[in-house]
Amino acid sequence: MHSFGYRANALLTFAVTALAFICAIASFSDKFSNQNPSAEIQILNINRFKKQSHGNDEVSLTLDIAADLQSLFTWNTKQIFVFVAAEYETPKNSLNQVSLWDAIIPVKENAKFRIQISNKYRFIDQGHNLRGKEFNLTLHWHVMPKTGKMFADKIVMSGYSLPDAYR
Amino acid sequence: MSVKNVRSDPSSVKLGFTRFEMDWQGQKLVEQLMQILLVISGVVAVVVGYATESFRTMMLIYAGGVVLTTLITVPNWPFYNLHHLKWLDPSEAEKHPKPQVVVASSKKKFSKK
Numbered sequence: 564m565h566s567f568g569y570r571a572n573a574l575l576t577f578a579v580t581a582l583a584f585i586c587a588i589a590s591f592s593d594k595f596s597n598q599n600p601s602a603e604i605q606i607l608n609i610n611r612f613k614k615q616s617h618g619n620d621e622v623s624l625t626l627d628i629a630a631d632l633q634s635l636f637t638w639n640t641k642q643i644f645v646f647v648a649a650e651y652e653t654p655k656n657s658l659n660q661v662s663l664w665d666a667i668i669p670v671k672e673n674a675k676f677r678i679q680i681s682n683k684y685r686f687i688d689q690g691h692n693l694r695g696k697e698f699n700l701t702l703h704w705h706v707m708p709k710t711g712k713m714f715a716d717k718i719v720m721s722g723y724s725l726p727d728a729y730r
Numbered sequence: 731m732s733v734k735n736v737r738s739d740p741s742s743v744k745l746g747f748t749r750f751e752m753d754w755q756g757q758k759l760v761e762q763l764m765q766i767l768l769v770i771s772g773v774v775a776v777v778v779g780y781a782t783e784s785f786r787t788m789m790l791i792y793a794g795g796v797v798l799t800t801l802i803t804v805p806n807w808p809f810y811n812l813h814h815l816k817w818l819d820p821s822e823a824e825k826h827p828k829p830q831v832v833v834a835s836s837k838k839k840f841s842k843k
Contacts, residue, residue, distance in 0.1 A: 564757040570804045574764055578796045581772045585792060588776055589785065638783040709785050 589639045590711025596637045602630040602702040602718045604647065610681060612693075612730050620693035622686040622725060626664065628702075629677040635706055636671035643668045644705040649686060650719075651698035661686050663700075695727040756810030764803040771795020 564570055604626055611623040628647060635643055646665035653659055663682040668674050703717040752760065771792055779788025 564761050565751045567804065567806065570760060570764075571800075573761070574768075574796075574800055574803060577765060577768055578799070581768050582792065585772050585776055585788070589779070589788070592780060638780065638785050 586710035590708060593637050593639050593708060593711065596634070598634050600630070600632045600635055600704070600716075600718065602628070602632075602720070604628050604700045604702065604720055606700075606723055607679060609726060609730070612726060614691055614729060615687070618691060620688040620691045622693060623681060624663075624686065625679065625681045626700075627677070627679045628664065630675070630702060632668065632674040632704060633671055635704065636674055637708075639708045639710060640671075641669075641707045641709045643674065644707065646703050648701050648703060649698050649723075650701050651692075651696055653688070653690065653692040655690065659688070660701075661688075693725050694729070695725060697722075697724045699723065752806055752810045753813045753815060755813040756806075760803050760810055764799055767799040767802065768795065771799070 564573060607625040607627050609622065609624050611621070613621055615621050626647065630645070632643060632645065644665065644667050647663050649659075649661045649663055651659050662684050663686055664680060665683065668676075699719050699721045700723055701717050701719045703715065705713060705715045707713050772795070775788045775791035775795065778791055779785060
């Protein structure tokens, strides 16, 4: 600590180490937050349901998505990525996931929302298994903290089904 | 000749310490001050940031603490140099010569006998 350079170096080292501790504490404090997210999705209309010329089923539908993810926001949350996926089983694949809609929620105020929207991304099956198919709509979210580990969770809503015939 | 004089002149050593280097007590004080100030600013930042639920506030408080600590501990302030090393006059060394190593030589004499 005898010279200017040594003191500056020691200060920088100690300050950055302490900063790492502060970030670790901030990340750790997230574990004590109460999380009770809720979501509800309704299918308002099947707009289109057809077999494409090369044989894959395609569905267009209008969704009513209502969710309250405000409890996921803590002081250490940067943003939340949320998406709705249709999940179903086919003889070939035990789990098919098709993303229908997504959004990035940057602030807590926007985390409670309700929108009515037709699917943002096309709902296409790899094949033609969708007639009369029972499927789940799952709301997935990825919480991106300012410091610490990113984590993901989901709410599965079941009991949706597609019509028995193309239209 | 002149170079030799400057090196052994106690006043020039003292001048060197005040200009460029802290004395020993100052170095101990500056290290403790640095650690204490940074830890305090970190604790305050976390507590206030958590209480106000603002990560930004926490970072600003800590950054302020680091800047303050830098201003206090990095420059060589005069109050770190209150305990100058008091060098003995060269004549003192002549009055008290280094103890000679006598054991080895006496042993040699012993073995020769």
